[in-house]
Amino acid sequence: MSKLNELKSHLKKGNIYKRDELQKWSSSIDRHLSQLTSNGVLKKVGPGLYHFPKKNAFGFEPPADQLLIKKFLDNDNFLITSFNSYNALGVGTTQLYNKQIVYNHLRSGDIRLGNKLFTFKKKSAFPPKPTKEFLVVDLINNLDYLAEDQPKILEKALEKAMSLNKHSLGHAIEKYGTPRTRKLLAKKLLLCQKN
Template sequence: MAKLDELKKHLKKGEVYRRTDLAQWSKSVDRHLDALLRDGTLQKLSQGVYYYPKETAFGKTPPEEEVLVRSFLKDDRFLLTSPNLYNSLGVGTTQLYNLRRVYNHKRHGEFMLGNRKFDFQVKHHFPNKLTPEFILVDLVNNLDRLAEDKQEVLKNVLNKAETMDARKLAHSVTLYGTAKTKKLLAPVVSTTNILHRRKKNAVKYAS
């Protein structure tokens, strides 16, 4: 028990641990893991991944998604997003998806972590944080996966793109758009179109 109590001193509520994390504090990690699971100190989220839940007035809280994904990947370089964010653009998407997408450099595939499904996709390039421009580009990248009328959504996307910051949108298309997305959005991010929009805005503000 003394060794188990010593291990517990290293654990912090709200944190997610891998078996390898615990092994640095225990020479009998599997036996101690069994004990920690039995007494409720840890909860198993997936193979080799465990959570030390926080206690609130409403019971034990689930782990924060970013903490969970960071521990699973053993990497800080990822972007957590969801197809549900497309609905914020106002381009005709209304579906709600029980799925979180994780762009990262290491893992690919769908994984259940706890009771949540995550779609891990290896990408060479993704931003540090979500922006409206990236969300729009990501929508077009995943247009074929949408449940809505794709042609209607694309028409609305092109109209929406005309109202966005031209420079930021062009930057997102260049860095994060697939070849197909670049082709579809070419009419609204072309140099000619951007210069035309700037000129039109300049006239509008001058009047």
């Protein structure tokens, strides 16, 4: 068996591999990777990342975002979100954004993985899944980046915050809010308590 076929024998369809992982099965990994990508067996999907795509009736299946990011970061401690998530809050955001944001503890910056551009943002904390409380806090954190009428959206987001569970909201403000967001929400909570 040729060295190239030996390397191929270790690959499983649908998996994503790091160059370093494949190195253990090849003494000339860069040459082999070049051959495998040029003949379409592997697809390069990111810096040092290779996908062995499965084929379906429509062609090759792209790797799932979750898998790509997990392999890229080497862990599963991240949250994939988008400004589109705010639309579910019913605070007047209707714009559609094609940018996906990845909150994580390791990387920052725009990185192309597969055929998508992800914006990695280093955060000290984020929930495993977005809750309404988290989304309100996150919306206010990111207000400056929204293409809508920002003062109007802020007013509605603050109103929405007051209708949520106060304990969960307090936790979300404390854990995920920027200093500005904390200040705005604390002021609104105080006003509500006085009325």
